[in-house]
Amino acid sequence: MKVYRYEKNPIIKPQDVRPYIDGFQVIGTFNAGTARYKDETILLLRVAEKPINNNPEKIKAAYMNPETNKIEVREFDKKDKNYDFSDSRVIKDNIKKDGSFKYLTSISYIRIARSKDGKQFSVEDFPFIFPEGELEAFGIEDPRVSQIGDVYYIYFSGVSKFGIGEVMIKTKDFRNKENCGMIFSPENKDVVIFPEKINGKYYALNRPASKSVGDPEIWISESDNLLYWGNHKHLIGLRKNKWDNGRIGAGAVPIKTSKGWLELYHGADKSDKYCIGALLLDLNDPSKIIARCNNPILAPRMNYETDGFFGNVVFTCGAICEDNIIKLYYGVSDTSMAYAEFHLEDVLNFINVN
Amino acid sequence: MKVYRYEKNPIIKPQDVRPYIDGFQVIGTFNAGTARYKDETILLLRVAEKPINNNPEKIKAAYMNPETNKIEVREFDKKDKNYDFSDSRVIKDNIKKDGSFKYLTSISYIRIARSKDGKQFSVEDFPFIFPEGELEAFGIEDPRVSQIGDVYYIYFSGVSKFGIGEVMIKTKDFRNKENCGMIFSPENKDVVIFPEKINGKYYALNRPASKSVGDPEIWISESDNLLYWGNHKHLIGLRKNKWDNGRIGAGAVPIKTSKGWLELYHGADKSDKYCIGALLLDLNDPSKIIARCNNPILAPRMNYETDGFFGNVVFTCGAICEDNIIKLYYGVSDTSMAYAEFHLEDVLNFINVN
Numbered sequence: 001m002k003v004y005r006y007e008k009n010p011i012i013k014p015q016d017v018r019p020y021i022d023g024f025q026v027i028g029t030f031n032a033g034t035a036r037y038k039d040e041t042i043l044l045l046r047v048a049e050k051p052i053n054n055n056p057e058k059i060k061a062a063y064m065n066p067e068t069n070k071i072e073v074r075e076f077d078k079k080d081k082n083y084d085f086s087d088s089r090v091i092k093d094n095i096k097k098d099g100s101f102k103y104l105t106s107i108s109y110i111r112i113a114r115s116k117d118g119k120q121f122s123v124e125d126f127p128f129i130f131p132e133g134e135l136e137a138f139g140i141e142d143p144r145v146s147q148i149g150d151v152y153y154i155y156f157s158g159v160s161k162f163g164i165g166e167v168m169i170k171t172k173d174f175r176n177k178e179n180c181g182m183i184f185s186p187e188n189k190d191v192v193i194f195p196e197k198i199n200g201k202y203y204a205l206n207r208p209a210s211k212s213v214g215d216p217e218i219w220i221s222e223s224d225n226l227l228y229w230g231n232h233k234h235l236i237g238l239r240k241n242k243w244d245n246g247r248i249g250a251g252a253v254p255i256k257t258s259k260g261w262l263e264l265y266h267g268a269d270k271s272d273k274y275c276i277g278a279l280l281l282d283l284n285d286p287s288k289i290i291a292r293c294n295n296p297i298l299a300p301r302m303n304y305e306t307d308g309f310f311g312n313v314v315f316t317c318g319a320i321c322e323d324n325i326i327k328l329y330y331g332v333s334d335t336s337m338a339y340a341e342f343h344l345e346d347v348l349n350f351i352n353v354n
Numbered sequence: 355m356k357v358y359r360y361e362k363n364p365i366i367k368p369q370d371v372r373p374y375i376d377g378f379q380v381i382g383t384f385n386a387g388t389a390r391y392k393d394e395t396i397l398l399l400r401v402a403e404k405p406i407n408n409n410p411e412k413i414k415a416a417y418m419n420p421e422t423n424k425i426e427v428r429e430f431d432k433k434d435k436n437y438d439f440s441d442s443r444v445i446k447d448n449i450k451k452d453g454s455f456k457y458l459t460s461i462s463y464i465r466i467a468r469s470k471d472g473k474q475f476s477v478e479d480f481p482f483i484f485p486e487g488e489l490e491a492f493g494i495e496d497p498r499v500s501q502i503g504d505v506y507y508i509y510f511s512g513v514s515k516f517g518i519g520e521v522m523i524k525t526k527d528f529r530n531k532e533n534c535g536m537i538f539s540p541e542n543k544d545v546v547i548f549p550e551k552i553n554g555k556y557y558a559l560n561r562p563a564s565k566s567v568g569d570p571e572i573w574i575s576e577s578d579n580l581l582y583w584g585n586h587k588h589l590i591g592l593r594k595n596k597w598d599n600g601r602i603g604a605g606a607v608p609i610k611t612s613k614g615w616l617e618l619y620h621g622a623d624k625s626d627k628y629c630i631g632a633l634l635l636d637l638n639d640p641s642k643i644i645a646r647c648n649n650p651i652l653a654p655r656m657n658y659e660t661d662g663f664f665g666n667v668v669f670t671c672g673a674i675c676e677d678n679i680i681k682l683y684y685g686v687s688d689t690s691m692a693y694a695e696f697h698l699e700d701v702l703n704f705i706n707v708n
Contacts, residue, residue: 101567158572162588163568181585185573187564209409210541211563213455214517228582231535
């Protein structure tokens, strides 16, 4: 399938952004949610900052102390056998050995980036949403935005020692905001809320991750008020021997087309290579799957997609469809933001919907 | 604390119940939810059945095929190194090694048991709730009942290869019932819904279990309609070096007292010994903890509590408070039902609330 990658990619890089936390450096500006507001394209940018570390024998973890509301740093010796430091993103407990983590090596929050042309962005110097309270002590990650009427619902993973759940805020102007609490309990992430009611109900895709049984797959849930969710159903699973055999999750907020709801989702294989694919869901009942791509629409190929803090990742949290062109904003290698375009018709052909 | 154990315990045993599934035997009649209906005490009894197996070299797994709605059996060779058979309840994948399971060795469903005196029960010969659909293919477990007005809401774990979530039905007469869908997405279990609105909202305790980070602890969530839930908050956690240092979860539906909501919960230590303890939550805001017991109210001690399919377990899904006496129904060793009584005042003293 023909995909145009913007030749000036990446469009936002960590070097472009000044750190907000004293003694920290910006290591990631990625996985941004997307909205159109007045004459601007807005990115809700995930910014990851890491404690500056000049000692190669140490590893540092960062978190917010919910009692003081201050960022704190904990230092680990790389030789400490109690911990596993093999994943650049996390510090794991070597005693538990169940794959769970104990700390993150960076802390993420959300800044706003604004653009008139959708390609050149200026990033605000301060956070728009910063971790608050005990459920966000390890940071907030991967925001998506659903515009419903004149309200923008922004929701993201709240990460803490208690788990990873989906937290929501709402805003009308990207300046003032109101908290809506945790809308999906742990472990859940990769939530996307459909931008309108369907047969009288709101719907959301989401991605539970279970301890006892079950793979990281996409579920669908319904709501009356966007705050409380239920009637949870399993929607779509992994595929053996394909690019999405490791984990899948919703990506961009679903796009309404004449053929169905187009969902640009992410799939990773067992070696954690993340690609972007497409699903088409029934317009009147999004729990019905009309089509699913066999191959990815976008796979890591360019240097900025293959190399970075966590390489071989393309990951979208938002796309805009205008004049039948899909404008895709996507995070690359947990490091930067990139931009691509393709024709809506081409995607529909690619997933065999004509 | 003084606890009276009924001398004819256990009150319901597997031998008392005829199997419902052809070729199966009943191995468990336990973890029953409790309700008062007309002049009867009703137990919503978890019945576990297991395929009869005459070959000591084999292990059998049971599940419902959601496409045919028929129970199917899969046989495993005990020497098969791909699987771990060390836990009598589950068959684990030896390749994954993350502690997750692949099959259950029994399948559970719910029968009704009725009693006039609250101690002698007659168990119906057929299921009241039987696994239905792909989210219940491995069975339904550990029901609780909340009576709100003249409606009884019955909710239980739906177990399948997709995860463990909480499913609800409602009934007015314990004969006809209506499905309410999955109210808590995976992984979640040990849900108890408060029996009335508090300051205009329904509340539920619940127990998420996460893959990436977080311990199995008690959360609290709110709702407008009992079907959709949100504003999830972490309520209370494990305690190091105590009897509840491994996992905790709500037990009986909260009991309203003049001092607060009394919650009889379960805690297990790291060797999976399950005890019953008590929490007191604020009458007007159940997300506030007033008191928590230091020691268990009930710990496995009698033979029927220490020996069985999965020994050393006392586990309640329901209690009734009448004339300031708490009548506790509790499952023992994942095998039978037992009955105990204690004074409400004694529990309140035990947790230092006077």
